[in-house]
Amino acid sequence: MKWKCIIADDTEVDNLTVVSYVKRYDFFEIVGAFTSSREALAAIEQNNIDVIFLDIDMPHLSGLDLRRKVDQIPACIFITSHTEYAIEGFELDALDYIIKPLTFDRFAKAVNRIEQFMDIRNKASLFDASLGGGAIFIKEGHAETKVKMTDILYLEALKNYTLLITHEKQHRVLINIGTLLKDENFRSFIRVHRGFAVQKHLIKTIRANEIELDAGTIIPIGRNYKEHLNESL
Numbered sequence: 001m002k003w004k005c006i007i008a009d010d011t012e013v014d015n016l017t018v019v020s021y022v023k024r025y026d027f028f029e030i031v032g033a034f035t036s037s038r039e040a041l042a043a044i045e046q047n048n049i050d051v052i053f054l055d056i057d058m059p060h061l062s063g064l065d066l067r068r069k070v071d072q073i074p075a076c077i078f079i080t081s082h083t084e085y086a087i088e089g090f091e092l093d094a095l096d097y098i099i100k101p102l103t104f105d106r107f108a109k110a111v112n113r114i115e116q117f118m119d120i121r122n123k124a125s126l127f128d129a130s131l132g133g134g135a136i137f138i139k140e141g142h143a144e145t146k147v148k149m150t151d152i153l154y155l156e157a158l159k160n161y162t163l164l165i166t167h168e169k170q171h172r173v174l175i176n177i178g179t180l181l182k183d184e185n186f187r188s189f190i191r192v193h194r195g196f197a198v199q200k201h202l203i204k205t206i207r208a209n210e211i212e213l214d215a216g217t218i219i220p221i222g223r224n225y226k227e228h229l230n231e232s233l
Contacts, residue, residue, distance in 0.1 A: 002026075003118065004047060007033040008040035008066065009055035009079065014100065018053050018079065021107045037061040041069060049073050051114060056080040056089070067092045074121060075114050091194070120158065120172065134185065136164065138171050147171055149185055153215055154198040167215065190232055193222035200232070 005028050009015040015033055022028045031047050034040040037058045044052070052073050056063035057080065064085060067076055071093065078089045081100045089097045095117055096110040138145045147164060156163040157177035164171040173180075180186050181197055191197040192211055196219050205212040206229070211219045221229065 002029045003050035003075075003114075004029050004031050005051040005053065006031055006040055006044055006047075006049050007053045008035075008037055008058070008063065009053075010035045010037075010058045011055070014055065014079070014102065017102055018107075021102075021104055022053070024104075025111060037063065037066045041066060044070050044073070050118070051075040051077070053077050053079055056082055056085050064088060064092065067094070075117055077110050077114070117158075121161070136171075136173070136185070138164075138173060145171065149188070152199065153202060153213060153217060154196055154219060155180065155186075155189065157195045165217075190229065192225050192229055193220050194224075195222075196220065 005022060007015060007018050007022065007030065009018060012035060015035055019030065019033045022030055028051070031049060032040070032043045034043065038060055040052075041061065043049075049070070050073065052067075052070065052075070054063040054067060054076060056078055058066075061069075063078060063080065067078075067089075076092070076094045077096045077098065078085075078094050079098045079100065079102055083099055086097045095113050098106055098110060134150070135146050135148050138147060147166065151166045153165050153167065155177055156165060160176050161172055161174045162177045162180055164173065177191075177195075177197060181189060181191060186197075188199055188201065189197045190200050198211060198213060198219055202213045202215070203211055204214050206221075209221055211221060213219065
C-alpha cells in the first residue's frame with residue numbers, strides 16, 4: 001500500500017530535507033512539496049491525501065490553520081522550530097511534533113508512528129459494532145465477540161475509532177469516543193481527557209494530573225476535564 005503525502009514548509013532547505021527523507025520509504029507517494037501553505041491547500045483539495053508533513057510558521061496561512069482546514073487527512077506530522085505550539089498541535093490530532101533541526105533518526109520515529117497508526121486504522125475499518133443488553137458486540141469478518149460493559153476498564157480515542165481496553169485485550173471499534181459516550185450503555189464512564197474515558201467505579205486515586213484505576217493503570221487528566229471530574233465524583 002502506498003500513502004499519498006504532502007510536504008509544506010516555506011524554508012527551502014527544510015523542505016528539501018523532508019523530501020529526501022520521505023523518498024527513503026517506498027510506501028510514500030509524494031503528491032507535492034510546497035513552500036506555500038496556500039499551494040499545499042490547493043493540492044490537498046484536488047487529491048486524497050493520507051499524510052501531511054507540515055511546518056507551522058508559514059506566511060498567509062499557518063500550519064495550524066492549514067491543519068484545521070484539512071483535518072480529514074488521517075496523519076499529520078508537524079515539523080517546526082516552535083515548541084510553544086506543541087499542545088495546540090496535538091489537539092489538532094497530530095501524530096507527532098518534531099522540533100527542528102530535523103534529523104533522519106527523529107524522522108524515522110515519526111514514520112514508525114505513521115505505520116502503527118495506519119495499521120490500526122486499517123484493522124479498525126474491518127470492525128463493526130452494535131450495542132445492547134449491557135454489552136458491545138464487535139464483528140471482525142465472520143466472527144463476533146461479545147464484550148460486557150463491566151469488563152471494559154477504559155476507552156482510548158484514536159481519531160475516528162476507539163480502543164476498548166479490558167483486562168485480557170483491547171478491542172477496536174470504528175466509532176469515535178464522543179459518540180460512544182452519548183450512548184446509554186456507557187453511562188458509567190466519565191471522560192477525563194480528550195483521549196480517555198474511564199469507568200467511574202474503577203477510579204482508585206485522583207492526583208493533580210492523573211488517575212489511578214483499581215487495576216493499577218494510570219490515565220492522564222486533561223486540564224479541561226478536571227472541574228467536571230471533581231463535580232461528578
